[in-house]
Amino acid sequence: MDFIDYLDSRPIYQQIADRYKQLILIGVMLPDEQLPSVRKLAMELSTNPNTVQKAYAALEREGYVYSVKGRGNFVRANETLKSKKKEELKGKMIDLIKEIQAVGLDPQELFAEAMEEAAEDNRD
Amino acid sequence: MDFIDYLDSRPIYQQIADRYKQLILIGVMLPDEQLPSVRKLAMELSTNPNTVQKAYAALEREGYVYSVKGRGNFVRANETLKSKKKEELKGKMIDLIKEIQAVGLDPQELFAEAMEEAAEDNRD
Amino acid sequence: MDFIDYLDSRPIYQQIADRYKQLILIGVMLPDEQLPSVRKLAMELSTNPNTVQKAYAALEREGYVYSVKGRGNFVRANETLKSKKKEELKGKMIDLIKEIQAVGLDPQELFAEAMEEAAEDNRD
Amino acid sequence: MDFIDYLDSRPIYQQIADRYKQLILIGVMLPDEQLPSVRKLAMELSTNPNTVQKAYAALEREGYVYSVKGRGNFVRANETLKSKKKEELKGKMIDLIKEIQAVGLDPQELFAEAMEEAAEDNRD
DNA sequence: GTGGTCTAGACCACA
């Protein structure tokens, strides 16, 4: 259950937030389901409560969860979340496409090759 | 000629390195051509010489330039550079594809939409 | 009858107190009418009795109800209540007006626009 | 220059952020002007650098400043900021209007009285 | 020097 990767260049609070975004978007965590308490998750991940707090604050700010004082953090009904995440990912894809074009390569070809390799990785 | 964008989230040394990588890959800078001296470029960009030094070090480490003590930095023959850059970009693309799949979206569809929007941006 | 909104940023005890203030001010609850017991209301709202207790204490402190030991909580005669609430709201309005002026906007114009939008919301 | 008010119910980081929002919106701080460094402002306000950091992070997230690693935080060109702030304030005004209507008072009348009193306060 | 992240630990409001 330990999903912190110290080799990952993303800061810890970001990894935690990203992980929960994913769990919410794919429906593993359902609306109004409670997230682990700040302290409990900090213990489980052997990290500092402040770090978890920072992750939860980001999740609330971006509309993934709502926080009730004295009760805990809960998953928000995710009406628009998926399309928001899609826009975010599309933005990343556009940036990458431009970077590819900037050095004179063909995005379509590179995408196709990457899809193949990604499929191979998944088979492992 | 000022190619530093302070609104860009990449650190400055990274922006400088990326810019020269691009110039070399697309052939604007030719093999054995000399890069501006650290001091001169630092002046031109009104940035810290340490920063330019760091960018040049990165370029050398990644094989884009070679450095001659007391003479300066020069563009390497770019035989294998292009394929190396391609691998780097493919790696990024694979990561992004996995992120897209992780939230249950279709990479092919998202790529197609991103290509359209990137084309629109270029028309501006 | 459940008037707690977990998406509301106000703490729960505050929401309960505000709700009763409103019921009393508009005359739905009449002078000397008894409020539900702490336990009963806590059950109805599936919340903590401490929370209801805190709401009732606030109502008493602000003069909306009086408490009789061993009997319960009762609505106070609302002679001056309405004008007190009005002063409270006017205080909030003054703060908001000052905040609007502090950034160089026109309170009158903003108020007019807000009134229109509030009317639209009510039509829903 | 000390703009922290310990009697204010807003948290310190919020007060700092609000103060700079105001300075930027009314044009006291101009685009690309540098904010005091995190450490320096913390010293000036006798508060903790983390608290200032939190305020600056909020300002960046909301588009008021941009942050350059190793250089500092700078005011962003405020094209859309003013209209964003206006919407924020209008939202507050709408909430307040609804609260006024909920207890059967007349928002227009209360607004007029508040304007008068706000004017008196300013004369002090 | 600059900003950003993190730990350890305290304290408060709230349920």
Place this chain on the structure above:
DNA sequence: GTGGTCTAGACCACA
């Protein structure tokens, strides 16, 4: 018990 804020102090990347 819960979340939120804050202090003190360390450490890292970057300019």
